[in-house]
Amino acid sequence: MALDMRLTAWLASRILRLMLVLLCVAAVSFGLMMLSPIDPVDAYLGPQMAQVSPEQRALIAEQWGFDAPASVQFSHWLRHVLSGELGWSHIYNQPVSEVIQQRFQRSLALLFSAWLLALLLGMILGIAAGSKEGSWLDRFISGYAYVTASTPTFWLAMLALLLFSVTLGWTPTCCAGPAGVLRQEVDPLTRLHHLILPIATLALLGMATITLHTRAKMVAFMRSETALHAFAQGASRFDIAWRHGIRHASLPAITLAFASLGELFGGSLLIEQVFAYPGLGQATVAAGLRSDVPLLLAIALFTALFVSIGNLIADGLYHLADPRIAQGQR
């Protein structure tokens, strides 16, 4: 009974906080769009701009409500969002909710595989490196992690594209499927073939930080009294890494993996641009460049929600990884 009450209160406070975050995100993104030098009417008209008279432009602006003050526009938009109406994307000529749904489905495959790969490989490499500090394996893995951690995403993506797609011709150079084929007709294997390079580049970057943090945790653990006691019981380094190391290293790895969802999303923005992968990241860039305010705001909200939920999950998983936190919460 008391537990239910506390859980409800905890959930309510979390949801309230999430709402506030979303409101702030919306307000800030809206303000930035207002400050943006790109005029939505010009962006909408594109090359036909010259054929449109100033009167007609004013008419379009009036029709869309661009002549109203920013605060009126924002409250108008907010009212619609609260009633579940995200608006119309003028660049895709589709409801915003449909654009996000389609794009996110494609991005999800990329984001999730890259995220999972980064987490698993990062943890394995980190534990392997940290369990014997200063060994050649440790030097190799940390050296590699430092190099990838300091590599810009888009640059690595371009190099990968040059090597694997252009020079070696192993992977396609663009898109989510072959040109001229409908999305529904692309078979899973072809889809995967188009995804391999973006996933690998994105995972490689997320992996570096997870590797380095896991390694640091593991090095500290190997110097702890717990590890010394395990050695006294006749345990090998592998045994200690397997039985104790994974438990101790999973906490920072999980924290980092969920906390870096935002970074991962930012990385996917660049990666999708380089690989011309038609996901949410590419839609974000298009919406920004062509001043599609409803779409951009909706994507900002959606991303904020996505990252917040990720953090919420991380909080929940701590309890599984560390019984001491679980008890503190009780």
Add this chain to the structure above:
Amino acid sequence: MLHIDRLILQLPHYPHWWRQEWTTCIDALSLHIAPGEVHAVVGASGAGKSLLAAAIMGLLPSAARLEGALHFQATPLTPARQRQLRGRQLALIPQSLSALDPLARSRQQVRWAAQRAGLGRPAAQQRADELLAHYQLSHAATHYPHELSGGMARRVLIAMAQVSNAQLVIADEPSVGLDPTQRDRVLAKLKAIAREGKAVMLITHDLRHALPVADRVTVMYQGRGIETATAQAFRGQGEQLTSPYARSLWQALPDNAFSTQPSVLCQEPAFA
């Protein structure tokens, strides 16, 4: 069972980054422990007691320099042999309760110790449950270390040292931080281990409570073995003790004269 002859342990330190110096932590220490005996090693902090335990177990930092003879069951204890015997023939009850993995349940920790001693998983589980029952810990089997009292955690550590039939058990300050009842219980457990014919090395700074269970006592000071005497020698005014340091240590106890002779206790002890 354990024979230590003129053991010298040196650790490097750097007074300046370019100059390495060696600090002698154990200086020509000789010690013999027989089966069935509780041998107390008593000394103040920094006397080198815990390092002695680490030297026997082969858990010294790799930079350490070790000289002298270390024999276990009449065979030299080489690093390779130490690795092989650790957890099987040589068991250590560590000083700190943080030696328990905070993220694992008691039952798991004891089972892991048993598996490390060479038992298969089912046998190890059975052995762990037996030991937990023996140390009245069955109800705490699924507890994590932070849910255990100091005495319970200490008993888990003792249980972990008992998974194999280790012939030499080194207990490093096992009674620190325990109330009198718990302390007596822990010391009685160690005595019981010795009665099974094993050798117990009891490292402590608490001479008074070690005496009832100990058969012999070695007093250490600054890495040197000052004196090894039977537990019976510690009585009266300590007339049977040969070194002034051991005698004043005995006399300084609250039950005795409670007398401190600063000249002897705080300065370099005079010994031959």
